[in-house]
Amino acid sequence: MRVLLPYLFFLHRRLKQFFLGFLLTIVTLFAHICLLTVSGWFLASAATAGIVGNFNYMLPAAGMRIAAIIRTTCRWTERVVTHDATFNVLKYLRIYTFIRILPLFPSASNHFQRTELLNRLVSDVDTLDNLYLRVISPIAVAVVVILAVTSILYLLYPKFSLTLGILTLGILVLFSLLFYRYVKSVGELITIFRDNYRQQLNTLLSSNAELTVYGAVERYRNKLDNTEKKWQIHQSCQSSIGACAQSVLQLLTGLTLTFVLWISAGSVINDSFRELIALFFFATLSVFEAIVPVAGAFQYLGQVIASAVRLNILINQLPNVVFPHRGPVPATSVTFSAHKLYFKYPQHKVPAINNLSINVAAGEHIALLGHTGSGKSTMLQLLTRAWDPQKGYITFNGIPLPQWSESALRAMTAVVPQRVYIFSATLRDNLLLAAPYVNDEKICTILNLVGLEKLLKNKGLNLWLGDGGRSLSGGEHLRIGIARILLHEAPLWLLDEPTYGLDVVTEKQILQLLIKLGKGRTLIMVTHRLQELENLDRIYIMDRGTFIEKGSHKELMEQRGRYYNYHFAGGIV
Template sequence: MRDLIPFIKLYQKHWFGLTIGMLLSFVTLAAAIGLLTLSGWFIAASAVAGFATIQNFNYMLPAAGVRAFSITRTAGRWGERVLSHNTTLKLLADLRIFFFDKLTPLIPGKIGNLRDADILNRLIADVDAMDHVYLRLVSPMIVGILGLFSISAFLCWFDLKIGLILGIILLLLMFILPIIFFVLGRPHGIEITQAKACLRISILDWLQGHAELQIFGAANRYREQAHRDETNLLNAQRRMAAITGLANGVLLTANGLTLVLILWIAADGISGNYPNQMVAMVTFATIASFELMIPVAGAFQYLSQTVTSAKRLNEIIETTPETQFNPNGYSNTAKGDIVFHSVSYYYDGHEQPAVDNISLHIKAGEKVALLGRTGSGKSTLLKLLTRSWDPSQGHIEFDSVPLSAWRESALRSSVAVVSQRVDVFNGTLRNNLSIAKPLAKDEELSDVIKQVGLSVLLKGTGLNIWLGDGGRQLSGGERRRLGIARVLLRDAPILLLDEPTEGLDVQTEQNILFLLLEHSKKKTVLFITHRLVGLKEMDVVCLMDEGKIIEKGSHQTLKAAGGHYAQLIGKQFITPHVNQPHTLT
């Protein structure tokens, strides 16, 4: 239950709507019990009046009461469902935002080992399970307790013994049955939550990697795994349904036995009177009283499923980010001066540093290339500059201010990044570009798309073209150029380019490099590559290997030195100076 505390606190924001929803639920329950109780009494009283030939029987008032209870029950049920579910959906929306806010600072650090499908399952299925806290636990229990005391007090008004006996029976059932069915449903609730996560992961793996799985002949194996996970989920749900059926059976049995007991007590009359129509009223009130027990019996049955989901969410919510920003930190926009002071970084569980004692000064407006083979530590340096991680040793400064002292918003506005993986969201081209510049006009967005050679996307629906999940409508080169378009819109003083021309043909590569160089004439540029492309335009070239800078200087200086860089040039073709581009298509 302790795992539910962070989520129950979120209910404070919607306390009014949830309270009104519970009041409407209580009114609906009271109307339902009143309808059956009054109807039973009315029918019995009418029959007695007929047999006894009573001349002054008032049937108008009870009939009006039956109609009033019927209307109240219908209207109350509609109002309670609308208000409670509307408030619950708003609460779940707030919970998703709360969860996402906690998730974002953890990327790509402590949750790097989690699968995308697992995170998606937590954001959707596990958050959805939190509606059980209110709809199946808090509301039924509060309404049930209020209803229990109300029906007991009502019957005590007519016969103290019957009212107390029925109240005690209902109170015992209310506290015993939830515990029993919580224990019975606990393993299956945990199994259902875990099976949902496994099924979502296996299906997403199969769908996203379908083409590659077909090529390597593994599609059937992944599909069979999805079927096994689906079977496990269905079996767990079937066992939980059996417990639900058992709960309903126990309630019906308890209702029947209680009814027999109350009839036996009331057989000699109510409050010492001769048996009359009041016996029917007590009988129907007993039957109706078990309506408040129906949701209570199952209230704790699904609690284990909810608690398991809460634990999975708390694994993210309670995790401390590896990098924490100071909300009152340095808030100016950077000028572009970057200094690495003996920076080293170790990945978790690795004794060998990914970056080893790097000291480097990049002056404002300077263009520096980091060259090296895959795994030499180039991209790690980029992650350290954006504070995805903090250095294990040493520190980094922007404009003589330690990176750890910067406010996050100031750092993000100072840096524009083209990473190796360009994230494309399932939305329109306009939405995907507006991330970089929310207030940009359509003309500006169209211009930058033309500059990066994606004019073909503007045909037809133009900026409203739908890019699909993960940019499925785009090729790898088009996604790369979309990332470059975002950098052009961002217009930050520091550009971090991680393999910006990877996957592009030679001519397009030349055009994109020229475009980036024109855009960054007065900006600080860190150009990361493992290819000998565009290096002549760089002020400084740093050759990295095994996390260290082994050579540093201009292209001409390093070439003349005859070291590792000169050997690379001798083995590979290096592109000439970037020329005026041809028209991009």
């Protein structure tokens, strides 16, 4: 149960709403109790008075109508208030979880699959809404109602009220402990199989082409079906336990009511108190109505605890890279150097970067050229502090990289990845990611500069790009990426295969555009291609995590080494 304590802390953000919802729940139950008890007393008194008896029928009827109106109004209001508070708490929880796991990347990908991370961020957080709505609230309300009803009945009949209070509290405690033990393990297994099912389904869908080619689709489908059957079996088991809990509670309700009738009938001697037998009966019935949701509460508690444990495993990890809170102010130009860098990925035997040194002046344009796995992209990750080298050091403007704050480092660097991601949003929103406070006029100027003026013809910046920018070509994706780095106005550009997957003509256009717009900025481009490299200041040939050749295009061609041979191998490394 201790694993739930960090998530209970989020209640304070909406404590007033939760408290209001709690009060409304209690008022609803008390209105229901009043409705039942007054109805019982009304029926008993009317039967006792007879047809010609002196009995005021209007007063209890009005009380019943008022209680019914209060119950309906408070129940609707309580649902609105508590659900709004819960959804806001889940929002804070999801943001908190995302903030905690963001510094773990990319190292977290070595321990968790992307689907598993998504499940923990979405499904496990969603499961925790049961903690507030279906676990805490029903138990707290049941305890308050039992104590309140016992206190009120104590004014009428102390012996009966104390007996009822002790009996119902005992049933609540024993009932909760008994079914919690049975449901806990089932809830954990449901959470595990749910996660396995979603991971396997994602694998089947995302890798369907490869599975079809190698004839493995049927085997993966059978594996998915088996996981689903196990998931359904445990869900059925949980439902059976829930039904059993409801049945046991109904049995206890009947036995308690019988016991109440026996005590009332044997103790009430005075004729004036005979009609109170119905009041005691319906009051007891109302108390058990407050206990009924507790059966469902412990049905969900197992899943809540399992989800909390899974989230704790993720968010309690320490990041490999820690940024200082303060550091130098962002610079307008960047000169960087690396000295004898050594870096090896976890669980890898061969280093990705090995004894690498480099010095780049401000405004210089260089290319890192090499085959797949030579360490080019890893070098860019070290420059952005996605990882820290195990040996050696990197400096920006003579200051060691670990001394720069994250905000300063992000302000000085702009990255164009292999695949520019387009969010399912408008053209404006996709560009404001790079510069949130820039105006529309500047955005339009940049779009014209990178050759995307045709996107402004119809709906302008309100153009909806859709999920992943499916309506855009590969060249337009990259031009949006270039527009982002221009809006960001960073002095250091890091380009990781910026022309990946493009045709030769579009590739040449993109590279010429980058070199032209990157004048005055430090530019580092990772590439497999040889196009436009003659327009760069220097070219570094990488192999096995180090530089084996370096120089300008002309110098490397004169050396007749690896770079020279690349030009006679089709222009692709």
